[in-house]
Amino acid sequence: MTQQIPSTEPELARVRNFRDVGGLPTVDGRRVRHGVLFRSGHLAHATEEDAAFLASLGLHTIFDFRNAADQKLEGPDVELPGVRNVNLPLSDPADGAGFWKMVRDGEIEQLREVLGDGKAADRMIVSYRTVITERTAEHTRVLRSLAEDSVPALMHCAAGKDRAGLSIAVTLLALGVEREAIVADYLESNAKHRRYKVYRSGSSSAGYSPEVMELLSPLFEARAEYLAAAFETIEETWGGVEAYLEQGLGVTPEIRERLRGRLLD
Numbered sequence: 001m002t003q004q005i006p007s008t009e010p011e012l013a014r015v016r017n018f019r020d021v022g023g024l025p026t027v028d029g030r031r032v033r034h035g036v037l038f039r040s041g042h043l044a045h046a047t048e049e050d051a052a053f054l055a056s057l058g059l060h061t062i063f064d065f066r067n068a069a070d071q072k073l074e075g076p077d078v079e080l081p082g083v084r085n086v087n088l089p090l091s092d093p094a095d096g097a098g099f100w101k102m103v104r105d106g107e108i109e110q111l112r113e114v115l116g117d118g119k120a121a122d123r124m125i126v127s128y129r130t131v132i133t134e135r136t137a138e139h140t141r142v143l144r145s146l147a148e149d150s151v152p153a154l155m156h157c158a159a160g161k162d163r164a165g166l167s168i169a170v171t172l173l174a175l176g177v178e179r180e181a182i183v184a185d186y187l188e189s190n191a192k193h194r195r196y197k198v199y200r201s202g203s204s205s206a207g208y209s210p211e212v213m214e215l216l217s218p219l220f221e222a223r224a225e226y227l228a229a230a231f232e233t234i235e236e237t238w239g240g241v242e243a244y245l246e247q248g249l250g251v252t253p254e255i256r257e258r259l260r261g262r263l264l265d
Helices: 049-054 068-074 097-104 108-115 119-134 137-146 163-175 179-190 210-220 224-240 241-248 253-263
Strands: 037-040 061-066 083-087 153-156
Touching: 037 049, 037 241, 068 119, 097 108, 108 119, 108 210, 119 137, 119 210, 119 224, 137 153, 137 163, 137 253, 153 163, 163 224, 163 241, 163 253, 179 224
Parallel strands: 037 153, 061 083, 061 153
Antiparallel strands: none
């Protein structure tokens, strides 16, 4: 498989997990065009230099999948001149502000109870399945927008891993990208310089102990089993990708062809 990202990929100072999705191969021998589809974590803390780089991409639309709690915690995205911002909240990968407060402030006993014995990974798998079944309207809007006029586009959530990761995966499925390449791009979020930093309250005696970090790791990792659960849900619910796109999302072959024309070489 060829390199997933351009060798000139920038390391932005305050925007995590940024990358160009260009170069991924399709099953019919084409490739995603460079410079038309990007993904990242939130843009709320972007420096002036980060913002200047993002502005240089010529973006048409930024899709922000964060919810109101995320935006309250992190702040609004930096404004880029001439770029349309579309907020499409997807369900939080672990069910909202109360859960994440526990992640930041909870003592070890509470973390063990809620996250131990595989519960954290199970929670993530359920959330991925739920996004696929319950957020069809949002994914329909994304794909239709991309087919019409919204490229170049950047998709992001908080960490750029789960909600953005799923939305990118759905887009790549619609483009006919090889499944192995979709998974490989998703797993790029585990690279050390991309990962969302774990923030814990200084008031917690458990702090950043090895046990705490192990309990939290399923929430902050991109795991192939999570994306596999999303793909399995498509198969179980609609019988396959083609039916999911056409029946679940209302993305007709004509829309897919326009999408491929905009995003593929």
